[in-house]
Amino acid sequence: MNSTIMKNKFYHNLKKEQMLKYLSYLSVLQENSSFCYRLEMVLAEAYLMWRRGKYNWSHIDRILEHGNPQFEDPQERLFVETVNTPIGSYKVFSAFYLTHKYLLSQLLFLVQKNKIDRNKLAIVYAILEISNEIANRFNYSRNVCGKYDAESVYLSNYKEYGKYKSYTCFSKADLNSIFAKYHVEEKCLQPLLLCLKNKEYKKELSQLGYSDTFELCPFLKLDNGECLVMFPANLLKLAYRLCYGILVKELGEKTFLSLIEKEMIQETGYLLQGGHGSFIEEKKYHDAPFLWFRFDEDKVANVTIVLADKNINLDQAIEASEAAIKQAFPSKDIFTFLVTQEMREEGLFMNFSRDVIHLSGEELKIVMNQDRMNLLNLYYYDQDRRTLRFAPLIQEIDRFAYYNSNHNTFYRDEIPDITFIEIDYALSMREKYFCGQDEHIVQYAPQSSYVMVKHYADIPKQIPIYAPYMMVKGLLILELKNYNLWIHIVCKEEHYIFGREATIALKNWLFAIEKKLWVNTIGQNLYVELCVMPGGVYEWKKENDQSMVFCVPEEIMSSDATTLERDLVCQFLKAIKDCGFSSNESLFDTGMQLLDSAPGRFIQVGESDNITIIDKKDGVDSCYYVNSRYCDKILSEIADFLNIKGSEQTFDFAESRNIMIRVSNYILSEVKKLLKEIDTKQLLTNLLELHHAMIYWSKVTQQRYESLSKAYSFLDATFDNQLDYVNEYSEMNTLTQSMIETIVLNGIHNTGGKPELEKLDRLFALMHFSLNMGVYMDQLGEKIKGSELTILKNGRLVMPKPMIDKLNAYFYRLRKLSMSDPKLYTRLHNLMPTSSINPNDEIFIKAYKAQFGISFEKYCKVLKASIDYASYNKKPVMVLPEKKFFEKICAGIFDEEEAKVFMANFVLTKDLNNGDLKFSDRWVQRFNRPVQVTARPWILFDGNIYYSTKTLYESWMIRVERLNNGTVVNTTPEMQALVSKVNKEKGREFTISVRRLYESLPLDYLYVDSEVKIMPGKNLNSDKDLGDIDILLINKKNKQIVCIEAKNFSESRTVYELIQQNRKIVTKELSHVIERDVWCKNNINKFKFYVSEIDDEYSVKTIFLTYHENAYKYFEHELENDITFLSAVEIVENPMSLFE
Secondary structure: OOOOOOOOOHHHHOOOHHHHHHHHHHHOOHHHHHHHHHHHHHHHHHHHHHHHOOOOHHHHHHHHHHOOOOOOOOOOOOOEEEEEEOOEEEEEEOOOOOOHHHHHHHHHHHHHHOOOOHHHHHHHHHHHHHHHHHHHHOOOOOOEOOOOOOOOOOOOOHHHHHHHOOOOEEOHHHHHHHHHHOOOOHHHHHHHEOOOOHHHHHHHHHHHOOOHHHHHOOEEEOOOOOEEEOOOOHHHHHHHHHHHHHHHHHHOHHHHHHHHHHHHHHHHHHHHOOOOOEEEEEEEEOOEEEEEEEEOOOEEEEEEEEEHHHOOOHHHHHHHHHHHHHHHOOOOEEEEEEEEEOOOOOOOOOOOOOOOOEEEHHHHHHHHOOOOOOHHHHHHHHHHHOOOOEOOOOOHHHHHHHHHHOOOOOOOOOOOOOEOOOOOOOHHHHHHHHHHHOOEEEEEHHHOEEEEEEEOOOOOOOOOEEEEOOOOOOEEEEEOOOOEEEEEEEOOHHHHHHHHHHHHHHHHHHHHHHHHHOOOOOOOOEEEEEEEEOOOOOEEEEEEOOEEEEEEEHHHHHOEHHHHHHHHHHHHHHHHHHOOOOOOOOHHHHHHHHHHHOOOOOOOOOEOOOOOHHHOOOOOOOOOOOOHHHHHHHHHHHHHHHOOOOOOEEOOHHHHHHHHHHHHHHHHHHHHHHHOOOOHHHHHHHHHHHHHHHHHHHHHHHHHHHHHHHHHHOOOOOOOOHHHHHHHHHHHHHHHHHHHHHHHHOOOOOOOOOOOHHHHHHHHHHHHHHHHHHHHHHHHHHOOOOOOOEEOOOOOEEOOHHHHHHHHHHHHHHHHHHHHOHHHHHHHHHHOOOOOOOOOOHHHHHHHHHHHOOOHHHHHHHHHHHHHHHHHOOOOEEEEEHHHHHHHHOOOOOOHHHHHHHHHHHEEOHHHOOOOOOHHHHOOOOOOOOOOOOOOOEEEEOOEEEEEHHHHHHHHHHHHHHHHHOOOOOOOHHHHHHHHHHHHHHHHHHHHHHHHHHHOOOOOOEEEEEEEEEOOOOOEOOOOOOOEEEEEEEEOOOOEEEEEEEEOOOOOOOHHHHHHHHHHHHHHHHHHHHHHHHHHHHOHHHHHHOOOOOOOOOEEEEEEEEOOOOHHHHOOOOOOOOOEEEEHHHHHHOHHHHHO
């Protein structure tokens, strides 16, 4: 719709009831979602004017422009929401009715559970149908936020209004049709027709602040016999009020409230059990129900169910419950919070002397579904909210939304005496939850019933694939344009992942066919039982008029991953056609053509040449992420430790470094103190398992992103958040290594109990800062401009975020490129291949043995034997006595002397923490350290050898990569000679590859040469030796001479390496390149030797080209130059980019 606000108020020309229709129309425009109060008010006022026969335009204009500030709050709910019921979902306009949608849905399901005759609620369903019809006429989806930040009422224009003016009107035939559907008598409408006098309206307004009569009588009979729904949002209030009244009358208030309370208990229990907490038992004190949940190792949640209508003594009830918990669990912390509800719409006040968390059932559902939310994080929120004073009447959900959006903290640089939080802060959180979940009711044909479904996790929200609540495992629904496709996966547990991916792939391709080709794939609602069965042949059978069985052979799981998905879709399209569930004659041909034209595939299993032990799911896959709340707490602790408060200060490099050394020492001491409270043997195993899992998830996520992002982009859908996950996995990989090193090198032995999660949250937050501060120390050591430390007047450290972000942008770009465009990297490696070490080369064999004491062959043997032993024992993470390790795994590989050398060079032990270990070798942010877990993947601790199969394999890959790119540790003459040889060969290969790239271009105007010398006596005759132009390109078309300096530096993996590469460019390489560039620009005519046409119109451009992303671009430099810095991937993507 056109969003222009009309300056000319055309509606002044509207007569009689046309004005009411216009105002009703305005109230259902999503552009006006934040003006519900004033639109209801103006409708009521206009109605009274209509009764008097004259409109007061200035009064109407004043209300539309200014409203009533006394009642007009910001928008708190979505504009359009969904009431789910046992027989379907209905769209409603929520306006300022904050609880009605949730409570109405609860009541209607209560009717079904208690077998109350649904016909008694027929009028309720009819009203919901009318609301749903209005929303459909405006083409609103199930959840629409609206325009919450609009500054003024959108008044539309006459043409637009003319199109929609009847959308809130219902003819007699319309109403009769709806009433007949639900068996409602026509006379039931009579009490709902609006008949409100001015005196009555003013009285209600003065007493309530609104007119109950106006809101409960939303229909106005027009002169032409139509019914106008004055303010459609009031249909929700009316439906709730009627439903509430009918049920209280039917059941009696006491029974009614008892059933509601039971619903609250069940809903809360279902929400909090499982991953959030371990249910202990349900209790009742002073007529108040309590649910006890154990969480962490030392905490009990005392969840208080409060139905305000019962008017219980909360203080007595909670005091009794907490006393009982203290007696039953004397050493546990008690976390009390309230789940509240009120049915009467009277705004009942819950009298309780303490300030505790209080959320409605719906709000608790939203809160607990936030990312990584659990009882422990809710407990953290409760602890943090207690430290501040908040303005009165702040809603808990808004307070939590602020906390959640602020990285789970209330921190501000300046904490006010009283904290204010806007009452609409939770709106965006509600929108994300409701639109993301998209809960609604659908008909489930096999059981002739209705089920609640929600959007299936890990599928882009643009794809309408849903999973039912609380039904059999492996049942998914695809909502196509006209029909629904249900697929139920039936298979052995070990085949379930494949079955799920096959099901999702089939649904995605049917959705793609309908979306892209505008055809129906199925001609009716269809239920499919997808069975993964032994054998090698697809089979299918029609079961009845609405279902079929589709059998997928187990053997295809071992077929080529590139053809597996095509075969599956091909057979499924044949099956639905053969069984008569599609009448589309061209479905197979057009569907397969579409699939063949699409990039990417959805199935991520199947045989591939690239599958390694890292890719295999082995049961050790639990995830953990650094807790942002505890990171904030650590910052506060550091501020208290330093105690540099009172005024904001910025320090020079030396002072900054000294402060950071103090902070690093403090963090290490806190880590050691915390580790002494934990069973370090158990923790070491857990850390190795976590490192094992992080390797797996990082690889899987990258693979999924590569394939799925392309596949989903074909469906105009986005596969979000995967890059963020990879960044987190990368950090956790580093932190787990660091913690393992800290325990082993410091010999921290402790036999304490199982660690509380809160201790682990603090431990990982401390290590997170150890990592980040190490990275910052590297910046300080280089004295990078803008890296000076600032401390705020509250004592908080402020590390230079712009500079840190700029350096992090380098690593972000590397990950993004490798994940979002892997084919570009494949092209790079094909066009510019790099050689690998030949393990049979005599020079390599001698160099490796000299450096590491054993041969590379024996290193590989012991690594393979370790992995094989773990696989045989079905334990991806192994712990076994040192003696047994050498007897069972190393037998036949090492002699006694070699075993000692192996321990000295490949095993992480406490003995390494000696005088030979440099201070920088302990810095977790550095790569290629001698005590790094990936350098020493076998760990000796307390007489046992610990290792993980994925850690071993990752270590092998890193070692081979370092050997290939010349970055391996080289302290012996033999290894130093090998590394020098490797680096020279890398440079030579790179130059040759770039020359070949440009020679392969079919451009007759491009001259290509390499290793062109600028020195006395050569074609480019100079006064002194200025070195070589690695690649010379002369573009005769645009008259440009391009001189390329090609450097195959190794890719930087850490900020330190990035700084080192930049330093190398600036101090060793760049001055020669600039000097050569200046000479070339001053001696253009000398290039005529290569291209005779060169004249004064030619220009010179010098490119500093690196194989990997160039570090120089990510730093600020005092001296400017004319050199252009590019990486190989940029010229592979567009070879002509260097002429731009």
